[in-house]
Amino acid sequence: MNQQQLIQKIENSLYKGFIDQNKPVSSQFKPKLLTNKHHESVLSTLLQELKTCKTFYFSVAFITEGGLATLKTMLYDLKQKGIKGRILTSTFLNFNQPKMFKELLKLDNVEVRLTGEKGFHAKGYIFEHKNYYSLIVGSSNLTDSALKANYEWNVFLTSMENGEIINHFKNQFENAWDVAIPLTEEWIADYKQIHELQPFVKSASLNALELDTKYLTNSLSDALSIKPNKMQSVALDQLKELRATGAKKGLIISATGTGKTYLSAFDVRNFAPQKMLFIVHREQILKKAMQDYRKILGGYDDDFGILSGNSKNVNAKYLFATIQTVSKDNYLQQFAKDQFDYILIDEVHKAGADSYLKVINYFTPKFLLGMTATPERTDNFNIYELFDYNIAYEIRLQAALEEDMLCPFHYFGVLDYEKDGELINEAAELRKLVSEERVRHIIEKINYYGYSGDRVKGLMFCSQKDETYELSAALNLAGLKTIALTGDSSQEEREVAIRKLETGELQYILTVDIFNEGIDIPFLNQIVMLRQTQSSIIFIQQLGRGLRIHDSKEFVTIIDFIGNYKNNYLIPIALSGDQSMNKDNVRRKTVNTDYISGVSTINFEEIAKKRIFDAINNTNLSTMKILKDAYTEVKNRLGKIPSLNNFIEQNSLDPEVIIGYSDNYYNFLLKMKEDIPTLNDYEQSVLTMVSKEFLNGKRIHEIILIESLLEDEYLPKADYIQKLRDFGTYVDEETIKSVETIFSLQFFVQNDIKKYGFKPIIEIDNRNYKFNEEVQESIRDSNFRRYIEDIIKCAYIKNEKYDKAKALTLYEKYSRRDACRLLNWPHDDSSTIYGYRAKYNTCPIFVTYHKKDEIETSQAYGDEFISPELFRWFTRNRLTLDSNEVKTILSYKESGMKIYLFTKKDDGEGSDFYYLGEVDIAEDSARNELMPDGKGKELPVVTMNLVLEQPVQYDIYHYLVEE
Template identity: 75%
Template sequence: MEQLVRKMTNSLHKSFIDQTNPVSGNFKPKLLSNKSHENVLSTLLQEMKTCESFIFSVAFITEGGLATLKTMLYDLQLKGIKGRILTSTFLNFNQPKMFKELLKLENVDVRLTGVKGFHSKGYIFDHEDYYSLIVGSSNLTDSALKANYEWNVYLTSLEDGEIIHHFKKQFEEAWNEAIPLSEEWINNYNLNYEQQPFVKQAASNVFQVNTEYLTNSLADSLAIQPNKMQTSAIEQLKTLRATGAKKGLIISATGTGKTYLSAFDVRNFAPKKMLFVVHREQILKKALQDYRKILGGHEDDFGILSGNSKDIHAKYLFATVQTISTNRHLQQFAKNEFDYILIDEVHRAGADSYLNIINYFEPEFLLGMTATPERTDSYNIFELFDYNIAYEIRLQAALEEEMLCPFHYFGVTDYEKDGEIIDNASTLQHLVSNERVHHILEKINYYGYSGKNLRGLMFCSSKDEAYELSNVLNAQGMKTIALTGDNSQSEREDAINKLERYELEYILTVDIFNEGIDIPFLNQIVMLRQTQSSIIFIQQLGRGLRKHDTKDYVTIIDFIGNYKNNYLIPIALSGDQSMNKDNVRRRTVNTDYIQGVSTINFEEIAKKRIFDAINNTNLSTLKILKDSYMEVKNRLGRIPTMHDFIEQNSLDPEVIVGYSENYYEFLLKMKEELPTITDYEKGVLTMLSKEFLNGKRIHEVLLIDALIQNDIISKNEYVDNLKEFGTYMDNATIESVENILTLNFHITNDHKKYGSKPIIELHDGRYQFNDEIQTSLLDPFYKAFFEDIIACAHIKNAQYDPTRQLTLYKKYSRRDACRLLNWTKDDSSTIYGYRVKHGTCPIFVTYHKKDEVDSSVNYGDEFLSTDIFRWFTRSKLTLESNEVKAILAAEQTGLDIHLFTKKDDGEGFDFYYMGTTSIIENSPKEEEMFDKNGKQIPVVTMNMILEQPVQYDIYHYLVEE
């Protein structure tokens, strides 16, 4: 408690006296405005995760705001953590349906205050020995928690602090006078609420005139204007055609308005005759309607070529690929009949039917449109369009531009009984058992939907599951239908119409609605199958991303079983195709990459299943790497560089050189025909790739880069380069760089692998490559590999703090630590858990040891809080042991103690860097532990305080089982 009081005192000193005063991050006051990495929502979730109870006092709550907390509230319920929410009916903002959602929260008591003008916005969390408080402008709405510009103060207080007593007293007074939320109260509120037809509460916390009320009177007077994406794409299409290009490709996320975009471009192009090709008649009719809105003109200008419609003379002809691709229909047209042709869903264009059309006609311009140009059959769509990507906008960017309907994704735990989890081998009987169906219904009811009534789409793992599950759900009083590839187009359209009219609640399907279907009113998507492909995952998620005036967001409920492909979920949601395991873990832990008010939420057990899949999966198999390689090669129309992979948001070059010694060897494995280089030249490429590509230290990179450009550089010039770059610099670091590049640092095996001779020589204060490398660099082919590595290293280094040897929360191996801490030799093989050397002591801790670890090395290292770590020395040491004395004297001797941790051995050889630490006074003590024979042996423990508290998402990732 004494230490806690000291931290709190420091916090107050920093807040009100001196902002430079150091203070623990747990207690540091903050302004939360949603304009930085730490938005209101992330802080709220952090406090909920660690609290023992909580109270919210908020005037306004939306379903979307509540949705952002539902996963956390569910996890808290499993832990027995309860809370209270006090809200109101002020201005009738809160909708009746939202109150029904509040009733679903079994571990939360809710009351309605009668306080006049109730407008409070405060969140209080009771921790074990202190309170935290968020108070300011944010109501419990998704916009206020994540997107709006808000001002909220985050404070901490001890239990006896006056501020927390004041807030709690105010809350308790209002709570005691408030009315408990009940079904009866909601029914009465609903009656009064429905008597206000002209006002609709929007998720943005502002009142708006009901658009539905005014639509009929205003629609005719409002011209459709291109959105930001469409305006940009139209300009880029103009620019592309100005270069003489005859073909162009638009890559645009589902729901961003590709059809309207193409219509705007057709209007600009003003063709004498146009052809629009689609693969399904339903899409064709909708496209024709959209074009008429944009182009205007006489009704006879628009025609259809499909089925019984043969309007071949129409100025704007809309045709299904199945009809027009036949020779009988093609021959009706001259090759130059259409001066503008559009192909929708052009990723299908590798099929013969599409190629028949493309190869026959000779338009002035051919436009292809798709959300997913990547294909699994290696057909190169990009080549078909002369590699002319006119415009590209993917999911993340589209969300940021508010072009799509926001979504709340919930990765939930699939049914488990007696240790048996839904997996690839689960039988139909297991998939549709009463227990699993009950589990599914619980989840979809808990996570809910936006809008008046449910209109959902369920993706099942097989036809049998879809049919049987639909029967089971219908027997329980629901309204569902199963549709598969066996159903006709008319049956599908009829089901969609019934869903729109609320005559159905769900359509259950397998894969037929992955793409090419427009159902904008969907407000819930349920995924009951494993993720086989990130492309298909986004296609299915995209079914609900079209905006519609009946919903504020779409709910995505993904049942995560024991599937080996679970790792694809964070890859698909983030769009990160690097295949870097650490990136995938981070995307699972920290989902702040999702833009706008959308959120990604994983229940804790579901999250663990994803981590297990990441650990147990090889993300760098030949097939995975070759597929990614071919995607980039197809896109560019040439052999890509490693830098290209970064530019195209594809493979991480570190993954590439982890699979092969260098990129030259990788290209050979990709079956590329390359000029031959010598073994020594390969060895040098291997050294540059293994040592410097990761960008963890810029110093060697700057020297190599300078020598590529200038042949020779003086030591003084090199020092000036370092200063200009703004990185740290001292004699020890310069010597370390020289040790690395002369191979003095490296062990014998590395000498052999890297060519057994210094790659850089130092003569009379001047650096230069050795003679053999200088000769090799005269060959542009070989030089390009050097330059590629350096380009990648520069990009990678941007992730690191140039003013520090090690960057907080980046990952390093023992070998990295030796190099970056300026050790003269690679002593990584002898570090084990820690080692004192060269004025430094790196400590490496695997947080969760394997069960079979020998008891004599199964230390109880643990975080006591986000900024205090309890550490064990090696066994058989006492307070009088020399290495213990050296560590305890760190403050006096200037020894820098660096802490590195990883969750478990599944993370490989790299550890998160937690920063420097100092030993807390009076904490070191001798304890006893047992060796493998049950004999007690001594060990020294001590508590260390970190330079700053661990970032909360990484902290929870590390400590949770």
């Protein structure tokens, strides 16, 4: 947009912000309040402004390592683009830590100075863009809590370069900057001495700052008696309720680090057994569990005993046993079958092994409790069945973070070492994995992204044994203190290494195959992943090693080296917990990571993010194996054949993925080898139509009609219209007619008509709707009816994300065929739309933003965003301003024609496009131009600028435009 247009938009935005809130203006520049509530954090806005700025100036009194960590990936990406900035900060109240200042020195593209201004308490962020400035000013310092979690008040403003306000802030900054001193290593050394002599006083004055309550509570925790946390209290109540039903078994599913051991000890205290047996798979865990139980249960030392390879205290009231020992006949037979009132099994996902089943089948306790963070299995053993499908309590990673039960984490997806355009991949030779260049690259990244605490205490997960040993040796030669541990390492070697890591004799343990689970190292402050992600389960297990809360750290740094791996698509799946296998969901979870709660953040370097998108595009997420594994997991959990709706309830497969694979759920169950009642061919055709056309919930009108006819044989048209109004959706004659053409099959092409059974499933008789006779007969059968009702439930849930008042919802995805139906076209003309089609007084435009390199030159249109609200669009070639087709489009206002813009990043996204809204054509923007035909000649084409009703949402905009 030109300068005058920009000025007009900012003027309008200021009018809305300061004179009349009802003035309709672009949301890009309007003043707003940032509070960290309602899905718009200070951090997200700050990152958005950084991403598009030419330079930036921060004036902040307080900075924490966690706050700095939230920006490190963005600042690295800006460095790659040559973008620099300045930060002005202070030593006010000695709050800023010496180590934080060292972290600031790592930022090569950021100049830092320290003001000597007494009482410096400023909090402002200035961003210089191409033609304007933006400003965030208010209560947020550069701390992770202030940027993402605390309830803050910050004003966001936009200004032209000559605006008085922005110049006032800039002048204040420059004046303070000119007399401030540069940050240097020498200054930090001096400050460290002063800081240690005059520590920051933790007093009631903290209430004036945005510090977390942990600063006040940590020192008190040891003096307080141990009480159940919020999660444990809820779980204990549910265990009590479960036993009240007569249940003798229960399963606890709880994320690593949420206190499963304490929870079980509290429950044992409530249960008060005469004798208890606690079973684990490793002696190291056993000793720690016994210590925790002593804290909760109290009593005499003789009450607690261990049964393992090194200890045989079988007479203890509370016996802690390794499965390897207790499962041996000579020990198992020593106990009566009812010897223990209460038996607990930790890491119970291993209980499918013969040793566990042998013990479980031998004993007859009054109650058996299983505990795990990851009940999912790939060997088809049903853990849920083993516990009579009694899930007493479940809390996964996302919920645990929301409840502040885990240590916050900052995840950084970084690009692995690349040489001559070749990235580390699954087949990389050992020499590449341990080359001097890769070692240097690893050290640069782990130093840049850092850690919380006085010294690094890290765990590196490698891809193979040889790499583990040789990489450890190479890192040691480079000056680090590391050790390699594998499955060949003894228990004693592991314990010694962990002690050395805690005391500082080691900085890193490098490992493969071990430490994924069943190990408690709460002081870990950095996790480094140097291998491809094999499964989302293992990914979360490894990330979870650092999530235990410990006094020595405020957060844990996760550094994931992303190579050219086929499984990169698993990273957003694992981090988000989204198991839908819906590619669009996975892409969105990569682009927008706001789903992570609290102060935790997920950050991808831009190039690393592209590797994930490549993997998503190149991977089939609906293979038989993926679908069958997910199906088996849900079936095992429920103990029955699941419905489509059950997959939604269990946060598993997206039903649309299932339907895309098999047309209808009946076919899918047959492919899963289920023995189910037979449907005839026509019933399958009807089921396919209802599944493929309506389950997605993009238009609820058809679903409401089907649901109504399940209740009554006839539905008057007037009653149908009233039902739509009661639901709150839009109603007009064109949409009603469109619904009728769908059910009459008149809308569909011949192939679909054949697939859907050749005849209308709903007929109109004297302004009454009714199912045809065959469908009426079929729905009397409860089996067929259940399939239809299941689809209806799913469609209502799916419809919740769509705007009830409009046919199309911003930023949702639609195919050309969807557009034909939702814009009420009488026929499916999607095969003739190509890039666009002006028809029935509508003109949907479909743009693939990044064309394939091999596309013909004559088809390589230069469609592009000029700004988030302005799109330069090309018509088909061989057209001019005098062409009838172009005249029709340009006269859209006179004819009342609506123009809609749909865009996708590339062909790897499939057939669906993001809906970006209704557009206007910028006045006087249409031009005759020429484009090469690839044969040395030029073809005429018309270009014009499309003005969007709203600027494209930040995350989607950058996803679309970036290479």
